[in-house]
Amino acid sequence: MKKVINVVGYIRVSTHEQAEEGFSLEAQGAEIRRYCEQNNLNLLGIFCDAGITGTSIKERKDFQKLLKVIANAKEVYGTEVNYVLVWKLSRLSRNMKDLVNTLDYFEVHNVYLKTISELIDTSTSAGKSFIMMSGIMAEMERENIVNQCRLGMKQRARQGKWNGGRVLGYKTNSNKELEIVEEEARIVREVFRLFTEEGWGYKKIAMYLNYQGFATIKARDWSINSIKQIIDNPIYAGYVRWGRYEFWNKKRRAGKTEDFIFVKGTHIPIITEETWGKTKQVRNIRGRKPEKVYDGHFLLTGLLKCPTCGASMVAHRVKKRNKPGEYHRYYACGNYTNKGLTTCRTNLVHADYAEEYILKEIEKLVHNPEIVNSIVKKLKKNTEIDTKPMLKELQKIKKELENIQAKKEQNLLLELENKISINILTQRMEFLESQEKEAKEKIFRMESEIHNIESQSLLDSDFINDVLQNFMQLFANADTKQKKQLLHSLIDKITVNKGDTTSERTIDKITLFFEPQEVEALSKQKVFEATCDTVLPGLS
Structure with missing residues (x-):
């Protein structure tokens, strides 16, 4: 009796391919079914990814399902899968690395690949060799498509046309043209008004919008950065800026370039040219670095965690009364600092108290033989x-x-x-x-x-003890930046007790990197006499 050959199909189109004849999902599916009927193959199912690029397989949900099904075929279908069938190799991948990794995965699970268009069959040595050459050609084709796409977008930008992407205040119509969304545009105009006419800063504007119940385009709270993005975007003044960052998906902000397109757009602006001019003037004035009048240091920034929301706490200072140039140092909730009262409270912690307390605790830890033995024990476990x-x-x-x-x-x-x-x-x-x-x-x-x-295996308790003893010596001789690095290399996080006043907000627990246990603070009583409670910003 002839062995039944079990097949699963895979079809895919990217957005720009959907209109092309022969690339459609229906056409690919029909070809797979026809091929299985003509060659007596048992088609178990077809997996489909629509509107997904061939650049990477990680974002393809159905392809990821296909890989899981291959590994658990007997549980899913009650039988093994012998082949994955595609209309064309490029439907599987145009990325050579992804292709090689996929074929290796297939081989581990005794599955081969067949392509209808190129007649590739990886169960043969000739098929394996040919698929490598075809994969190289597919990747070259992908690069060509990417380059053509970028050229098309560059040309659109030069003509003052928008290249896609959702921005607050606009939506894209069927002709890929920007149209104003008035409800959102009112928020944009208010941001520019508060910045240019009222003289408000980024944080105050963010706090105001959050207080009023307005959300960002992603339905999140406003922050300093999200306000900056609005103020810095020339789209609202009727301009198109394109190509400011090269290869954003790979380089992110490191790909910033000065060789970008900046032209008058074809869309209707939300703010006037006069407002945009004022905005640039205000930014230039505020962009000048003021003379540094404060030389305080905050060693625990990022390590202390807000007792209410768990966010990292950041530096916060308040001027002392009748003492010019002198400040009280605190750590404040990072969410409050960036987003305002609607997200959290200041939850101030005295910096002098916190830093002194943590350093005393560390000194106790490095002289504690139980801690040394615990580290040695853990290391020995690793050597096993x-x-x-x-x-x-x-x-x-x-x-x-x-x-x-x-x-x-x-x-x-x-x-x-x-x-x-x-x-x-x-x-x-x-x-x-x-x-x-x-x-x-x-x-x-x-x-x-x-x-x-x-x-x-060469480490012993004497060696570990020497390292910890040197930690305090290194810390004493280090500059501020080095001290921060040393603390961050030792401490994972520091939690704070909840309280209505700074005197109640004491250190709760110190979590170290080298031990999963949490080191209990030795005392939760008031250690530092508060001189100031909270500082509330004024919203006019």
Whole structure:
């Protein structure tokens, strides 16, 4: 009896491909069903991703489901999956790295890939070789599509047209043109008015909007940064700015460039040119750095956690009465500082008290033999990890690296003997070099991990004790920045007791990085006499 071959199909289109003939989901699905009928294949199901780019497989929900089904096929279908069937290789991926990883995953689960258009079958050695070449071509096609798309967007920007993306105050119509959303536009106009005419700062505006119940475009509370984004966006004055950041998905703000497009847009502005001019003037004036009049240091910024909302606490200072240039130092809730009273309270903690208390606790800890023994015990537990499987895996990767390097030499010989063209050699070498780089990185990581595990066996209580003793000496001689780094290397977080006054807000627990336990504060009684409670900003 002939063995039944079980198949699952996969179809995908990106947004710009949906209108193209042959690319539609219906057409791909029909081709898969027809192919299965003609070749007596048992089609178990078809997985579909619509409007999803071929750049990466991570965002494709149905493809991720497909991978899970392959691993648990007998539970899902009551039988194993033998093949994944696609209309064309590019439907699976145009990214070479993703393609290789996917094929490796298929191989682990004894699943092969078939493509209808290119007639690829990875169950054969010829199919495996061909798919690598096809994958390279698919990636080249992807890069070409990306470049064409960027050129199209650049041209639209030069014409003053919007390239997409939701901004507060506007929506995009069917012709990809911006239209004003009046309800949102009123918020935008108010932000500019408060900034230019009332002289309010970012924080005060954010607090006001939160107090009034207005939300951002993502239905979140307003913050200093979200107000900055409104004030800095020329779209509201009728301009289009495009290309300010190159390769945002990869580089983020590090890709900022001065070579960007800035032109008058075709859309209707929300604010006047006069308002936009005033905004720039105000920003220029406020952008000048004032003379530094305060030299206070806050060592626990980010470590202290708000007793109400759990956010990191940040530096906060208040002028002393009748003492120019002198301040009270506090730590305040970061949510309150950035977003105002609607999100949390100040929950002030005296900085002098908190820092003095924490340093005393650390000094006790580093002289505590139980802590030293606890660390040694934990390290010894780590050294009990059997490195034999890791060493075996390391040798396997090293063998793979040797095979890759051998293939590079073989391809060079083939080109010298005129058996392959220089173009094919270049493509193969690029692929092999990427594999070589990945293998070397794996070897480096594994060797480092094995070294760390083996080196920990050399540590003893005397060595740990010396390290902790040196911690306090290093801290005493360090500058402010180094002190912060030392504290952050030792402490994970510091929680604070709830209270209505600063005298009630004392240190609760110190959580250390090297031990999962929380170190209880030795005293929760009032340690520092408060001279000031809370400072409330005025909203006019």
